[in-house]
Amino acid sequence: MALRKVLLEGDDTLRKKSREVKDFDLRTQELIDDMFDTMREEDGLGLAAPQVGVLKRIFVMEAVEENEATAFINPVLIDEKGEQIGAEGCLSLPGLYGVVSRPEEVRVRAQDISGEEFERTYSGLEARCVCHEIDHLYGILYRDKATGGLHKLDEEEEESPTGDLSREEETSIKAADASV
Template sequence: MILEVKTFPDKVLRIKAEPVDSIDESITELLDNMVETMHARSGVGLAAPQVGISKRLIVIDTSAGENEGMLLRVINPEIISAEGEQVGEEGCLSIPGEYEPVRRAEKVTVKAMDENGKPYTMEAEGFLARAFQHEIDHLDGVLFIDRLPSYKKDTLKKTIKRRIADGDYVVTGTK
């Protein structure tokens, strides 16, 4: 089932998500729905808060649905190390139509659980590392615009306000 994606400035996007204590059918179904929603929106990642669920769940598919083997369903992810630096353009399903260059680590090590509850550690580099950082930020109530220099952040917020006033940007939830 395709879920509604919450858009900035919806308050759920600013709440630190709760850890998943147990994996049951509702969690695996939510992960399935998140994958379907991400693919329907041509995204490469989606965090549970973006669909209004304040749980530490993310899905990532850097192949954008082209390679089933690239699909990751991640529970309680945590970055345990980061190194290097990259700058690349980012967008977000919760801030549609806006893209900006964001500075991130080039390589990260992530500790998490899979959908069967099995713990694992994974190293990611480049675009996958960027996707992990972006989605884990969502779990902490951080948006990519928060990583921008203040003048760019202010300009982008004004652009979004103008798009809202013009009806070009749909706001979900509450401030």
């Protein structure tokens, strides 16, 4: 298991555009393995390569319900439907959350580690995660899209692992929403 350092907001790398992946080699596989390890260590739902300092169009997403954990190489949104407005967090902006409008459903096209193209449709939380991670590949942080700015999680919550839409955050966010 190899963990990589997650860059925090303020690091220029997070604001740069990632490049297309052309080599589907061992190095790419190692990067993806490390990204899964790092995402799980940080208790995140997703992680994009620029967050670990690599400007390549790659992100990983944890398994949710019936969907398996997946790595997306050169992902593009090919369709989106509806709208969901909800709270979002990010491993690169720990201890914060903000309310962001995202499509309710997205269809994404990407390549797997063999270079094979695939398409998947996601809704709800996963659709939110896919949009959030693809934004990272363009140097966009959810702060740019949050209406009403970012808010601090409760001090108590800051002690617990937080991250890209981590489950702990989701819980505290729901509580925060209810109190508004």
